Amino acid sequence: MEQSTLSRRGLGLRGVDFETVSPGYTLFAHLTSPGTVRLIANDGTEAHRWDLPFRPGRHARILPNGNLAYNGVHPDSPHLFPLWQKYRGGVMQQLDPEGKVLSEYRDPMAHHDQHHLDNGEILYTTLEALTPSQAASIPGGIPSSEAPDGKAYADCIKHVNASTGELLWKWRAIDHLSPDLFPLQPHYAREHWPLINSVFPLADGNILASLRSVSAVIIISRATGEVIWHLDSKTVAQQHCASELEDGSILIFDNGTFRNGESATYSRVIQVSRATKEIIWQYKDKTFPMAFFTPFMGGAQRLRNGNTLITEAAFGRMFEVTMEGEICWEYVNEDLKTYEGLQGAEELESVGFDYPANAVFRAYKYAPEEIPWLKR
Structure with missing residues (x-):
């Protein structure tokens, strides 16, 4: 009998309603692959793929110019702590459909979200070590769970010109977040605060960020660096992927780990009014x-x-739902692999990631007219 629960439940295309599914192709990077990015049609067939030389440092996107924006794992990033091996990135590339590198920017301390802008600039998250007094000022977390070197690390957000390397803007969490207002949740390690897992440029020029280890979504003033909007753990729980919609509301993947006031664990997607902070749609x-x-x-x-x-x-698992919450497309990455043979595998296995996985950090879908180079 098949012993893999994921395989037993079913892989590949699980279902599609061609009447309600949006036309287009879904792009994803398989995290335990050496560097595989796939583009999947609604019928479950592979329309295109890239096999790149760096393990995925989270995700990939297709830009308006048709290029692939890819975040790979930096080959020379320092070994800060075991989980750093899982979510670090650092090689930020634009590639053509054949995989030719058109531009590249590197930061060995980059992690999670490296958001390629339409003009070739990049907004991304990175880390800096805190001083002992700064680290001591942050409450919460698991006692004595700092990094092996005894340090705690805090997030920065950088905006750079990828072509010239010019730093256009920088924000440091320790300078602008009050540790008392943003304490580490009690089950979280003290090695990394506040763990920014997504950054998004808003239409008004400010910056939207998701802070996982403190369960918060914030808006940062581009002009002053101050937090001008804050959604806290009464609404979100270790959330990811905060983005702005056309009406100015905020779409969030709310993971649900240690959700406030509930013992049952489930994930949801919520759309939040920026004006009232009320949930105006959810799945x-x-x-x-x-x-x-x-x-x-x-x-x-x-x-x-x-x-x-x-x-x-x-x-x-990637799936599409209508506004009424009906699933109209579902696809499960059928490639199950361990990190064996990939950089950082030993450290990842030491913290429990030693099983065959088909994990995908974040997928994106594109209409056919957004990929004019794709010949079907």
Whole structure:
């Protein structure tokens, strides 16, 4: 009998409703691959793929110019702590459909979200070590769980010109976040605060960021660096992938780990009014909420026809839902592999990631006219 639960439940295309699914192709990077990025059609067939020389440092996107924006794992990043091997990135590339590198920018301390802008600039998250007094000022977390070198690290956000390397803007969490207002959750290691897992440029020029280890989504003033909007753990729980929609509201993948006031664990996608902070739309599994859950990672993208593409990341599951919450497309990454043979594998295996996985950090979908080079 098949012993892999994921395989037994079914891989590949699980279903499609061609009447309600949005036309297009879904792009994803398989995290335990050497560097595989795939473009999948609605019928489940592979329309295109890239096999790149760096393990995925989270995700890939297709830019308006048709190039692939890819975040790979930096080959010379320092070994800060075991989980750093899992979510670090650092090689930020633009490539053509054949995989030719058109531009590249590197930062060995980059992690999670490296957001390639349409003009060739990059907005991304990176780390800096805190001083002992700064680290001591941060409450919460698991006692004595700092990095092996005894240090704690805090996030920075940088905006750079990828071509010239010029630093256009920089924000340091320790300078602008009050540790008392943003304490580490009690089950979280003290090695990394506040763990920014997504950054997004808003239409008004300010910066939207998701802070996982403190369960918060914030808006940062580009002019002053101050936090001018804050969604806290009463609404979100270790969330990911905060983005702005056309009406100015905020779409968030809410993981649900240690959700405030609930013992049952489930994930959901929520759309939050920026003006009132109220949830104005949400998706959770309609038949059995706990059946949709990923404890870490995850993505949500509002599509042109109003549907939402959702990435249930830890299980390699990507699916599309209508505004009414009906699933109209579902695909599960069929490639199950361990990190064996990849850089950082030994450290990852030491913290429990030693099993065959099909994990996908975040997927994106593109209409056919957004990929004019694709010949079908």
